[in-house]
Amino acid sequence: MQDVIHILSGLSQFPSIDGEIMHGDMPGDKIEINDSHREKAALIFPILVEKLKAVMLQNPYQRAVVCVCGGSGVGKSETASLLGHALQVSGIGSYILSGDNYPHRIPMQNDAERLRVFRTGAVSGLVASGLYRPEARDTLRHLQETDTDADPALCASYPWLTIYQNEGKKALSGYLGSEKELNFAELSGIIQQFKTGAQALYLKRMGRTPLDLWYDRVDFSDKHVLIIEWTHGNSDRYVGVDIPILLNSTPQETLEHRRSRNRDGAVDSPFTTMVLEVEQRQLESQAHKAQIIVSKQGEVLSYAQYRQRMAQD
Template identity: 45%
Template sequence: MDTKEITVSDLAQEQIKNAERLFPLIRKKTEERKEKKTVISVSGGSGVGKTGMAFLLQNMFEKQGKKSLIISGDNYPHRIPMYNDAERIARFRMSGLNGLITERLYTDEIKEKLLKLQKAGRDAEEQEDMQWLSIYQKYGDKALTDYLGTDQELDYEAISNLLMQFHRGTSQLLLRHMGRTQDDIWYDRRDVSDTDILILEWTHGNSAYLQGVDVSVVLISTPEETLENRKKRNRDTAIDSPFVARVLRIEQKKINDGLDRADIIQDMHGRIYTE
């Protein structure tokens, strides 16, 4: 959902309460900085409620006289979604195949079985009676781990440059819009001369690849909570596919592994953990 289209009434009461718990801590950290410009990242797994939380925080800051702007990191992959999805699958499958060859498991029989699974989109699905498939998936997962959320997949440099420009007091930012097709990529010029707070809403907003964030907020959830929320939003046509579930698990592990970098952590029940 575009943050321009959100109203407070669109958001669940639980999320509003979570924002009300979170805001005083964020405000305190921004005040402690004693700087004119502050960048706040709101990150976490897909479906955790980042967009709604960013909007609520913006609303709360503006009630206190602080002008803010939300930007989405989802506009900064190196490839449009269709090509990025294909890249993920290609890396998973090629690494899986190479793994079978490395382990000397690749036979004509397995070749035929694997081709059928791939054509049906089921090669990421766990099958207890196929030990060779678990080897294929283990190698595929390694390739996904090496790609997902890294600078191979995402344009961290472009976002870091935006944050640095904001800190330096630039009057305008050129913000990228990336749609789902190659001819739907353009830039929007935004006036930030009197903007106090920049809110970066993005799954990877707590990444070590990213530079320029002052207050890092991570919203955490279990993979089951994430998948359930994505289903409610009907965000993805392959939402419950084994491959998407695999991607979500790997992304969630990376988010959890980086929690020591976060300033504030909040779970979906509103519990808060700070450094």
């Protein structure tokens, strides 16, 4: 066991990495690593090594759990892959777990549930306000059919739409990143088993269809670091993460990145933008727990610097 601490003590720089790189366990997961991801991983690596030593000295099995979290398009998968691979080639067995395997619903069904939650809450709020009239009902039908009912630009034309959107966002905020959407209990159980020396674990796999759902038995006999890459990796709703890493991007940086990638074919939809805004607020509320914060430009930030950066956006 002492060899693990000894190996960590000898690590000071990010190792040279060539060839195929290990990545998360989401089915069909593809990573596209660029120089920016390598620079971030190289920046994080020596800080992470020092923190791993402190954590492993407190664990009888010399195991530690790291999360890499952040908003859409910030490079969670790529950075987690580089960190996990760097530890692995340095002699510290690692595994990269994708939190996206742990929603209660497959992506298509979860997207539909998010929209249902938003619209149900929005209509209920509009009814409670006394502004749900026949003309509003008919307009809403058209806006929903064209997926523009979450567009704030339309509130000038339909003042009642402000109440509709605000109430819908409240309902959506209660669903996104909650136990209703995600199986935090299962992840907490996995972490507990890992940290108490489990030699093998059954881990969930979730694809795009209802049939693409299964479990694989994974050998953990030589693993000392579990890296969870996930938007919600720093959530208060599950326990056991030792070292949270936040890859930060401002809302504007996130939107620009998604537009450049044309992700999911709906990067500019008002509802997608609302989802990103809610997730961004959740990330901000959890940021104080992060032990390492890195800006999109590749700077290590203190929490105070992070708050200042977000206030400027």
